[in-house]
Amino acid sequence: MAVSAGRAERKNAMKDLLGLESLSAEQIGYILDVARPMKNLFTRSIKKVPALRGRTVALLFFEPSTRTRSSFELAAKRLSADTLSFTASTSSVTKGESLLDTAKTYEAMKVDFLVMRHAASGAPELVASAVKAHVINAGDGSHEHPTQGLLDIFTILEKKRKIEGLKVVILGDILHSRVARSNLWGLTKLGAHVTVCGPSTLIPAGLTDVFGPRVTVSTDLEEALDGADVINVLRLQRERQQGDYFPTLREYTELFGLTTDRLRQAKPDCLVLHPGPMNRGLEISSEVADGPRSQILDQVTNGIAVRMAVLHLFAGPEGLPATVPDGKQTAKAVQTTFKALS
Ligand code: CP
Numbered sequence: 426m427a428v429s430a431g432r433a434e435r436k437n438a439m440k441d442l443l444g445l446e447s448l449s450a451e452q453i454g455y456i457l458d459v460a461r462p463m464k465n466l467f468t469r470s471i472k473k474v475p476a477l478r479g480r481t482v483a484l485l486f487f488e489p490s491t492r493t494r495s496s497f498e499l500a501a502k503r504l505s506a507d508t509l510s511f512t513a514s515t516s517s518v519t520k521g522e523s524l525l526d527t528a529k530t531y532e533a534m535k536v537d538f539l540v541m542r543h544a545a546s547g548a549p550e551l552v553a554s555a556v557k558a559h560v561i562n563a564g565d566g567s568h569e570h571p572t573q574g575l576l577d578i579f580t581i582l583e584k585k586r587k588i589e590g591l592k593v594v595i596l597g598d599i600l601h602s603r604v605a606r607s608n609l610w611g612l613t614k615l616g617a618h619v620t621v622c623g624p625s626t627l628i629p630a631g632l633t634d635v636f637g638p639r640v641t642v643s644t645d646l647e648e649a650l651d652g653a654d655v656i657n658v659l660r661l662q663r664e665r666q667q668g669d670y671f672p673t674l675r676e677y678t679e680l681f682g683l684t685t686d687r688l689r690q691a692k693p694d695c696l697v698l699h700p701g702p703m704n705r706g707l708e709i710s711s712e713v714a715d716g717p718r719s720q721i722l723d724q725v726t727n728g729i730a731v732r733m734a735v736l737h738l739f740a741g742p743e744g745l746p747a748t749v750p751d752g753k754q755t756a757k758a759v760q761t762t763f764k765a766l767s
Pocket of ligand 1: 489490491492493494564570573700701702
């Protein structure tokens with residue numbers, strides 16, 4: 426179970442966000458409800474509210490990132506928190522400082538949040554068990570990327586108004602993808618049917634044993650796309666692939682690249698998502714990436730709102746409660762507070 430007990434006074438509340446595996450469907454819905462009023466702030470000329478004034482968010486990135494790091498930073502700043510930015514390659518990690526010593530050093534600076542990305546699956550959980558600050562997983566190895574899963578679901582919900590009953594295809598390098606795992610947990614908990622599709626070498630064994638009967642595995646893209654409401658295309662993670670998973674990149678694209686032609690197999694209003702960064706011309710054609718069904722830039726915008734909601738909820742006196750109050754009521758209260766601040 427990827428939930429650390431945290432501060433005694435928080436009792437059943439969750440101190441850290443380590444993955445969607447440990448969240449209930451209600452908790453996921455609660456975060457997404459609170460993300461909506463956060464997104465409404467984006468239309469204002471002044472997009473900042475003092476909700477987290479006096480709090481500090483440290484961004485500990487041991488792996489490269491463009492959108493996750495920047496959107497967490499922007500989310501913290503829009504809530505008036507201070508931010509501290511850490512990059513492993515220019516830090517004392519290069520002198521041999523350990524992960525835990527690095528985390529405890531930031532804790533000694535009295536930060537409230539450690540937003541953490543690391544190449545090792547489980548690294549945020551290890552840190553969470555050693556510090557009092559809230560640890561938010563910004564991607565660990567091939568384990569989870571919970572805020573990416575949340576923003577993907579938020580984006581689908583915005584357009585489709587529901588998750589239950591949708592057919593969502595997750596296409597590509599499932600084996601190495603933390604995005605796939607967070608999507609699988611979140612989407613199946615909310616009642617979607619998920620088809621994972623890719624070369625058999627890039628699909629881990631036993632997915633249905635882990636994620637249950639709502640998950641189907643296919644190695645035939647045309648079959649997988651039939652009747653799809655959403656396609657989430659994954660990046661081919663060549664930096665994590667040790668060994669040969671398919672004969673050539675050209676063959677991968679021929680069999681599993683998403684093109685306009687292939688998209689015709691899906692429903693006419695099928696949404697196309699990609700977490701980024703994209704390998705254009707490899708797993709997705711530019712025509713699809715820039716086409717009318719693409720949600721890719723909306724995902725980036727929604728990432729800020731979802732990360733604001735996560736920081737806001739986890740900073741609250743109770744953390745993220747195990748039994749959530751009415752999310753819509755909370756969202757309304759947030760909206761009213763923010764309105765009063767405008
Ligand atoms: N989707 C995602 O995690 O992108 P970055 O690696 O740019 O943060």
